[in-house]
Structure formats: structure tokens, C-alpha cells
Amino acid sequence: MTELTPALRLEGIVKTFPGVRALDGVSFTVLPGEVHALMGENGAGKSTLMKVLGGIYQPDEGKIFIAERETVMISPLEAKAKGVMFIHQELSLAQELSVAENIYLGELPRKSFGRVDWKTLFDRTDAILDKLKVGFNARTRVGDLSIANQQMVEIARALTVDAKAVIFDEPTASLTDAEKVVLFDVIADLKAQGVGIIYISHRMEEIFRMTDRISVLRDGSYRGTLETAKTNEDEITQMMIGRSLDLTRNFEHVQTGDVALRVEDLSCGHLFQNATFEVRQGEVLGFYGLVGAGRTEIAETLFGLRKPTSGRIFLKGKEVRISSPIEAISNGISLVPEDRKAQxxxxxxxCRDNITLPQVSDLRAGPFVAEGAEVAIYDQYRDRLAIKAPSWRAIAGNLSGGNQQKIVIGKWLSMQPEVLIVDEPTRGIDVGSKSEIHNLLRELAKQGYAVIVISSEMPEVLHVSDRIVAMYHGEITREFTAEEVTEDSLIQAISGISGDAA
Amino acid sequence: MAEAMVKSVGGVLARQGILVAFLVFMIGFTFWNPRFIDIDNVFGVIRSSAILGVMALGVTFVVIGGNLDLSVGSMLSFSAIVVLDLHENPAFGPALAIPAMFAMTLCLGALNGFLIGYLRLNSLIVTLGMLSAIHGLTLTYSGGQNMDIANQSATWFDVFGRGSALGIPVPVLIFALLAAFLGIVLAKTPFGRKVYAVGGNGTAATFSGIPRARVVFLTYIISAFCVATAGLIQASRTMGAQNTVGQGLELEVLAAVILGGASLLGGSGTIFKTVIGVLILGFIQNGLLLAGLEFYVQFVVTWVIIILAVWLDIATKRGKLWSPIA
Incomplete structure (x- = not known):
């Protein structure tokens, strides 16, 4: 393999932003016909590196070589012309146009008088789609395709040029298992054609299945390259965060207190039906199920964002009606929502103003906001949650994902809730902050909070929960204690397969 | 060392770009025509900016809250016409005309706020429609006639536009006091904080238990209150008004607010910056007049200023001037 001319080589790439050295001399090489994983926590510099490669950012130092020819990427178009193609996590397709138009957008084949040569366009596109073995054709409107198929359109676009290197950025984030298989076949095909592939993902299972080598970034610097066949998860995690992530099962025996929240036969239209459960002070109740099973909707109903169609909610034994977030908050319910940036x-x-936002009306000195009290609250939760920010004046959008999530958790803890609902506590957060947040959730339960954790990640649910509620199609199918739950029984419960009568 | 200097100068430019541009502009015009920084001229500009300024204070709340208010121009005409008409009505007189006019103008603001806050309609459409509807309302009210105060020596009504206290013209005094008051409301009260939250991220505001509709509603009430105040100054200064006295002011107000650095996307801006924006706009228009250009050139210049201000704002965020849609 060493005699091959690298498809792509980066040498000593440095990129600084005001106050941050985002990339600190990163070098790595992708060989033709190789699938090369690029790993690192959020904020490690992966996306900055890809933006440098794609001509969106200009590096301060360093060189890019394509097929050993030095190249300056001045724009995304330039990158495409040089044969570097990106399959983005977020799709960038025109929903109203056909598949063929999307693939050849900007370079539609022409006839005389600038008319589009539709026949050539559709024929060419169908030829590419045939190779991908997809179930749609060149004339299909992109908006009618599933997300997975839209991704295939992006891939087809990459195949129209003589690609030297294709970068897949979290390509499986929104794919089903069957769709993943198709994607992996396509990647194998590209690989066989001698294209160099950069594969960015957090999912270890895929990394081990798909890639030949793994390069790791940490804090903007290059940490090394491993041969996939000769390494293991632990070694990679060590390289990424400097230690390993603890996701062992939770067998801690907790001293639970009174029932903090009881929900009886709660329904909301077709979203979920007859949900009955309770959560006690001092325990973590996990909600597990597929996306769309109704978990988030239950949380939103408890928080007054949705109107239940029937059912009853009791807080500390007293029935309450909750028809708005304001009422939920005054009843002692806090919700850390699933989408940190949007919600x-x-x-x-x-940071300070974000943390105190729900109680800003109560923090008053005369008619004014008591800013001293606000800073005190910020300081308290900065210390308690180990928030890393330059000061309370730091703009929340400039923090890393983990610290942003801690701000949101701090915001809701500072409301002194009876019940804390956390929806997807570690979505899009790097491994290091993940375990910090897991520990925090356990710690909160020990301090007597009633905590509900909603998660799509099974290891996470198993790691933090004392009891687990499984949901399928809007219904609670089963409830487990931490002692009795197994991965198999949990999977059955969330897929609608009725296990042994329990 | 030198590099650090360059960087910090660059940083100051980026953060205080508007102020720097303003100073450069002032110096340039002073060389052109030294009369520009004459004390009399400077005070003249401030005095003539007061009406626009008062309106811009209210629109700042609306814009930070993430909406637009294009109805302020015709709302100004409405309030000026109404207050003059009621002043002439023996049943009212000046003492009752003013509160009655405020109440009517606030109703228009409440309608804006209701449609945008509670029916969740697009603010551009609602206030653009109101621009036209209020114009029609004003003409209906006045029957198309201009309003004048017949016996100007028999009323104290001219105090708001022509009077002065402690040597300061009353319009300037009103502008300054209202700016100070609203500046404190925006920067220091829970309500002000909520306006920033609602404009910065409405969904997150909902999730934080902030009554978004009410906050938006109140920004339009504040805007209408400011327009009514400006209308009072306008009517009192000229002791008469045409039905179209506020025509086109909505764009100038918006220009001043954007020039001050409030983002049209909501969530950023301050009253102080808006005041700076108002003064810059005033001095630019004055400078053009002193340079011998016709007054109608300012309509074109206003547009150029809006474009430049938006462009520079976006460019500092993106870190580059040239950024075609890619």
C-alpha cells in the first residue's frame, strides 16, 4: 500500500480563529481505495478540517495535495473541480426539483439556444442511479424521497465527477438499518474503484465494519493513525478523550422517597395513549423507544406544551392541570429539551442570562433585574456542573456542545424542580462531556430529585436508569427495573414484539 | 507587538464600526463645509432628528423582538391629524385632545400586536397592510383636509414642538428622556430581557415559560406609544399637519435602527445604538443638504445607507465582504 500515490494528503494544516487554535498542524493521508475514518470529540476540529479541505475556510499554514499535486482550495466549486466531493449530514437538495436536476444542477446538458437537453440529462442520471441500485428514477421529485434516498441523490452527485476523494460526514445519522446496508455497499464500490474515502462518524460499530484506518483528532491537533484491524474501541476512546467512557450498567441501589409524579392514563390524540407511570424522589426513570414512539410527546405534555386529550397528572399526590410551560414551571416540573440549540x-x-431566563421575572430589585443575584446563580451552577466558560459574559453560542448542555441543565436545576425531565441528555455531545452528564444525572437522583431521562441510546438508558419504561407506537409496552432488564428484552419491548408474559 | 496593535484596532473597527464610520464621515464633511460642525447646525440636526428618533426608540423594541413595524409612518400622520382635530374641537381642547389621541394610537398598536402576537401573522404583511389601512383611516377621519390650529396664540399646545426648557428644545428633551427611560426598560428590567429572548430564539423562550405573545404585543404597544409622542411633537411644531406628514418615515426609522446595529433577525441591538443610528442618519442628511444637494436625494441616500448597514453587519458576522449565494 505504501507505493500508492495518496489520493489526498494534508500537511501541517493550521487554522486559527480569534482566541482559538482550531487546527494545530494537522497532517494525514488518504490512500486511493481506502476508507479512512476521522474521529474526535465535538470541537476536536473535524468539521474545521473538512471546511479547509472543501475550500470554505482558508488555512493559515499548511498544504493540501491531491494525487500529490499541491492544491489551493479557494472555494467549494474549486474543491469539486479537483475531485473532492462531500456527502453532508445535512442535505442540501432542492426539494421541488427532480433527482436529475439536483444531480446536474449548474451543469445541465444543453441543446441549441440554451435549452435543457432533458433526454441526455435523464439518461445520464438513470445510468448513475442504476449503479446505486436505488428504487427511484431520474424524474422523481426529490421532495417525495425519504431522507435516506435523498442521501443517495447526494452520493449520485458525487459519482458524476471523477472523484479522487469522497468525504462522508455522519452519513448514517438518519438511516434505517436496511438503508445503511445499501450505503455501505456504495462505499465498498467506490473503494473498489480506487477512490479515497474519509468517513466521519461517532459510531464505533460502523467504524470497525467499514474502515481500514482511523485517524484521531483531539483539541485541534493530530493524535495519530491506527490500523482498524489492530485496534479496539478502548484504544480509540483513550486517544480521543484521554480516558475511557464508562457505560456499565447501573446497579446502584437508591434510597427512593415519596412519589413525586404520577401519571394515569394520559393520552394525547394519536401521539401516545394511556400512559401510566410514576417516578419517585431519588430515582432516575428512563424512557426508551424508537424515534416517534411518543417519548418526547409525553415530556412535552407534562411540560404544558401539548394538551392531553385525557388522563390525569399528580404531583406529590395532588392532581394538577398543566396547560402551559408557565404552569408546569410553577408546579415544579423542569424540562431540558431534546434540541439544545433550537429549544x-x-x-x-x-451564559448568565440563559441560566436565569425562566426566573428572570422573580429575580428583581425593585423594577430591575437583580444582576448580582443572577451572577450568584450562574457562579453556583458553574461550580456545581463544572461549566467551562471564560465568564458569565460568554455568548452561549460560542461554547462547546457539552458546556451548552450544562447551561441548559443549570438553567432548569436553578428552578429547584420537583421533577426534572431530560430529553436526550447527550445528543451531539462529545464523549468526555457525556460521562460527566451521566454522573451528574445519577448525582441529582441521589440528592433527591425525581429525574426522567429520555434517550435513544440504549447504553445510556441502561447506564443511568433505576427503572426503564419501554414505548412502542405511543404505548408503554413494559416497565423494567435495572436488575431485571436485558438488552434483548428491551429491544423486544420497543419493537412491539411481545416477550414472555411479564 | 505591531501585529497585536493591528489586531486590536481591527477588533475595535469590527465592534464599533458604526461609530468609526460616523467619525470619519463627520470629519470628511467638516473639511467640505466647516459650517457642518457649527454649534447651531449641530443642535439643529439634533432637534430635527427628534421626531424620527422618538419613533425609532419604539421600533427598536419591535425589531429586537424579532418583528418589523412598517406602519409607524402612517401612524404618525394619524396621530398628528387626530390631535390637531381634537384640539380644535371645543368638546376636547388641548388637555383632553392629547390623552384621547394617545388612546387611539395605542389601539392601532394593539391591533398590530394582537395580529402578530396572538394570531401569529407575519409582521411584515400585517404592518405593511396597516401602513395602507391607517393612511385610509386618516384620510377618512380628516375628509382629506389638512388640519390647522386656527388661533395659534390662544393655546399652549405649541410647547411640545417649539418650546424649550433650560435652554434645550422640548422635542430634544422628550427624545432624551424617553431614550433614557426606554433604554433602562430594555437593558435592566425583566421585560427587556424577555424581548431579547423572544427575538433571539422564540422557541427557547417558550420552553423557558416566557409568554411570547404578550411580549410581542407589548413591543407594538411601546412602538405605538412612541409614535403618538412623535405625532404630538410633529403637530405641535407645525401647529398643523397634512394627511401625509409621516409618509416614508417608516423606512428612515428602520434605516436608523439598522444603522445602530440592531439585527433584523431579532435578539440584538440597544437603545443607545439606535440613538447613534438616528444621529448618524440626521447628520448625513444634513451634510448632503449643506453640500448643496436637493432634499430628495436623501431618499436615495436612505436606501444606500440601509444596504450598506446591512451589508457591513452581515460581513462582520461572516468575516468577509464578498460572499455570493453558493
């Missing part, structure tokens, strides 16, 4: 934070506001 949790005002990104342009500073």
Missing part, C-alpha cells in the same frame, strides 16, 4: 438556549445571549 434550550438563546444562542446569542450570554
Amino acid at each position: 434550550g438556549l438563546v444562542l446569542g445571549m450570554n
Whole structure:
């Protein structure tokens, strides 16, 4: 393999932003016909590196070589012309146009008088789609395709040029298992054609299945390259965060107190039906199920964002009606929402103002906001949650994902809730902050909070929960204690397969 | 060392770009025509900016809250016409005309706020429609006639536009006091904080238990209150008004607010910056007049200023001036 001319080589790439050295002399090489994983925590510099490669950012130092020819990437178009193609996690397709138009957008084949040569366009596109073995054709409107198929359109676009290197950025984030198989076949095909592939993912299972080598970034610097066949998860995690992530099962025996929240036969239209469960002070109740099973909707109903169609909610034994977040908050329910950036934070506001936002009307000195009290609250939760921010004046949008999530958790803890609901506590957060947040959730339960954790990650649910509620199609199918739950029984419960009568 | 200097100068430029541009502009015009920084001229500019300024204070709340208010121009005409008409009505007189006019103008603001806050309609459409509807309302009210105060020596009504206290013209005094008051409301009260939250990220505000509709509603009430105040100054200064006295002011107000650095996306801006924006706009228009250009050139210049201000704002955020849609 060493005699091959690298498809792509980066040498000593440095990129600084005001106050941050985002990339600190990163070098790595992708060989033709190789699938090369690029790993690192959020904020390690992966996306900055890809933006340098894609011509979106200009590096301060360093060189890019494509097929050993030095190249300056001045724009995304330039990158495409040089044969570097990106399959983005977020799709960038025109929903109203056909598959063929999307693939050849900007370079539609022409006839005389600038008319589009539709026949050539559709024929060429169908030829590419045939190779991908997809179930749609060149004339299909992109908006009618599933997310997975839209991703295939992006891939087809990459195949129209003579690609030297293709970068897949978290390509499986929104794919089903069957769709993943198709994607992996396509990647194998590209690999066989001698294209160099960079594969960015957090999912270890895929990394081990798909890649030949793994390069790791940490804090903007290159940490080394491993041969996939000769390494293991632990070694990679060590390289990424400097230690390993603890995701062992939770067998801690907790001293639970009174029932903090009891829900009886709660329903909300077709979203979920007859949900009955309770959570006690001092325990973590996990909600596990597929996306769309109704978990988030239950949380939103408890928080007054949705109107239940029937059912009853009891807080500390007293029935309550909750028809708005304001009422939920005054009843002692806090919700850390699933989408931190869209729902949790005002990104342009500073950390202090974000934390105190729900109680800003109560923190008053005369008619004014008591800013001293606000700073005190910020300081308290900065210390308690180990929030790493330059000061309370730091703009929330400039923090890392983990610290942003801690701000949101701090915001809701500072409301002194009876019940804390945390929806997807570690989505899009790096491994290091993940375990910090897991520990924090356990710690909160020990301090007597009633905590509900909603998660799509099984290891996470198993790691933090004392009891687990499994949901399928809007219904609670089963409830487990931490002692009795197994991965198999949990999977059955969330897929609608009725296990042994329990 | 030198590099650090360059960087910090660059940083100051980026953060205080508007102020720097303002100073450069002032110096440039002073060389052109030394009369520009004459004390009399400077005070003249401030005095003539007061009406626009008062309106811009209210629109700042609306814009930070993430909405637009294009109805302020025709709302100004409405309030000026109404207050003059009621002043002439023997059943009212000046003492009752003013509160009655405020109440009516606030109703218009409440309608804006209701449609945008509670029916969740697009603020551009609602206030653009109101621009036209209020114009029609004003003409209906006045029957198309201009309003004048017949016996100007028999009323104290001219105090708001022509009077002065402690040597300061009353319009300037009103502008300054209202700016100070609203500046404190915006920067220091829970309500002000909520306006920033609602404009910065409405969904997150909902999730934080902030009554978004009410906050938006109140920003339009504040805007209408400011327009009514400006209308009072306008009517009192000229002791008469045409039905179209506020025509086109909505764009100038918006220009001043954007020039001050409030983002049209909501969530950023301050009253102080808006005041700076108002003064810059005033001095630019004054400078053009002193340079011998016709007054209608300012309509074109206003547009150029809006474009430049938006462009520079976006460019500092993106870190580059040239950024085609890619």
C-alpha cells in the first residue's frame, strides 16, 4: 500500500480563529481505495478540517495535495473541480426539483439556444442511479424521497465527477438499518474503484465494519493513525478523550422517597395513549423507544406544551392541570429539551442570562433585574456542573456542545424542580462531556430529585436508569427495573414484539 | 507587538464600526463645509432628528423582538391629524385632545400586536397592510383636509414642538428622556430581557415559560406609544399637519435602527445604538443638504445607507465582504 500515490494528503494544516487554535498542524493521508475514518470529540476540529479541505475556510499554514499535486482550495466549486466531493449530514437538495436536476444542477446538458437537453440529462442520471441500485428514477421529485434516498441523490452527485476523494460526514445519522446496508455497499464500490474515502462518524460499530484506518483528532491537533484491524474501541476512546467512557450498567441501589409524579392514563390524540407511570424522589426513570414512539410527546405534555386529550397528572399526590410551560414551571416540573440549540438556549445571549431566563421575572430589585443575584446563580451552577466558560459574559453560542448542555441543565436545576425531565441528555455531545452528564444525572437522583431521562441510546438508558419504561407506537409496552432488564428484552419491548408474559 | 496593535484596532473597527464610520464621515464633511460642525447646525440636526428618533426608540423594541413595524409612518400622520382635530374641537381642547389621541394610537398598536402576537401573522404583511389601512383611516377621519390650529396664540399646545426648557428644545428633551427611560426598560428590567429572548430564539423562550405573545404585543404597544409622542411633537411644531406628514418615515426609522446595529433577525441591538443610528442618519442628511444637494436625494441616500448597514453587519458576522449565494 505504501507505493500508492495518496489520493489526498494534508500537511501541517493550521487554522486559527480569534482566541482559538482550531487546527494545530494537522497532517494525514488518504490512500486511493481506502476508507479512512476521522474521529474526535465535538470541537476536536473535524468539521474545521473538512471546511479547509472543501475550500470554505482558508488555512493559515499548511498544504493540501491531491494525487500529490499541491492544491489551493479557494472555494467549494474549486474543491469539486479537483475531485473532492462531500456527502453532508445535512442535505442540501432542492426539494421541488427532480433527482436529475439536483444531480446536474449548474451543469445541465444543453441543446441549441440554451435549452435543457432533458433526454441526455435523464439518461445520464438513470445510468448513475442504476449503479446505486436505488428504487427511484431520474424524474422523481426529490421532495417525495425519504431522507435516506435523498442521501443517495447526494452520493449520485458525487459519482458524476471523477472523484479522487469522497468525504462522508455522519452519513448514517438518519438511516434505517436496511438503508445503511445499501450505503455501505456504495462505499465498498467506490473503494473498489480506487477512490479515497474519509468517513466521519461517532459510531464505533460502523467504524470497525467499514474502515481500514482511523485517524484521531483531539483539541485541534493530530493524535495519530491506527490500523482498524489492530485496534479496539478502548484504544480509540483513550486517544480521543484521554480516558475511557464508562457505560456499565447501573446497579446502584437508591434510597427512593415519596412519589413525586404520577401519571394515569394520559393520552394525547394519536401521539401516545394511556400512559401510566410514576417516578419517585431519588430515582432516575428512563424512557426508551424508537424515534416517534411518543417519548418526547409525553415530556412535552407534562411540560404544558401539548394538551392531553385525557388522563390525569399528580404531583406529590395532588392532581394538577398543566396547560402551559408557565404552569408546569410553577408546579415544579423542569424540562431540558431534546434540541439544545433550537429549544434550550438563546444562542446569542450570554451564559448568565440563559441560566436565569425562566426566573428572570422573580429575580428583581425593585423594577430591575437583580444582576448580582443572577451572577450568584450562574457562579453556583458553574461550580456545581463544572461549566467551562471564560465568564458569565460568554455568548452561549460560542461554547462547546457539552458546556451548552450544562447551561441548559443549570438553567432548569436553578428552578429547584420537583421533577426534572431530560430529553436526550447527550445528543451531539462529545464523549468526555457525556460521562460527566451521566454522573451528574445519577448525582441529582441521589440528592433527591425525581429525574426522567429520555434517550435513544440504549447504553445510556441502561447506564443511568433505576427503572426503564419501554414505548412502542405511543404505548408503554413494559416497565423494567435495572436488575431485571436485558438488552434483548428491551429491544423486544420497543419493537412491539411481545416477550414472555411479564 | 505591531501585529497585536493591528489586531486590536481591527477588533475595535469590527465592534464599533458604526461609530468609526460616523467619525470619519463627520470629519470628511467638516473639511467640505466647516459650517457642518457649527454649534447651531449641530443642535439643529439634533432637534430635527427628534421626531424620527422618538419613533425609532419604539421600533427598536419591535425589531429586537424579532418583528418589523412598517406602519409607524402612517401612524404618525394619524396621530398628528387626530390631535390637531381634537384640539380644535371645543368638546376636547388641548388637555383632553392629547390623552384621547394617545388612546387611539395605542389601539392601532394593539391591533398590530394582537395580529402578530396572538394570531401569529407575519409582521411584515400585517404592518405593511396597516401602513395602507391607517393612511385610509386618516384620510377618512380628516375628509382629506389638512388640519390647522386656527388661533395659534390662544393655546399652549405649541410647547411640545417649539418650546424649550433650560435652554434645550422640548422635542430634544422628550427624545432624551424617553431614550433614557426606554433604554433602562430594555437593558435592566425583566421585560427587556424577555424581548431579547423572544427575538433571539422564540422557541427557547417558550420552553423557558416566557409568554411570547404578550411580549410581542407589548413591543407594538411601546412602538405605538412612541409614535403618538412623535405625532404630538410633529403637530405641535407645525401647529398643523397634512394627511401625509409621516409618509416614508417608516423606512428612515428602520434605516436608523439598522444603522445602530440592531439585527433584523431579532435578539440584538440597544437603545443607545439606535440613538447613534438616528444621529448618524440626521447628520448625513444634513451634510448632503449643506453640500448643496436637493432634499430628495436623501431618499436615495436612505436606501444606500440601509444596504450598506446591512451589508457591513452581515460581513462582520461572516468575516468577509464578498460572499455570493453558493
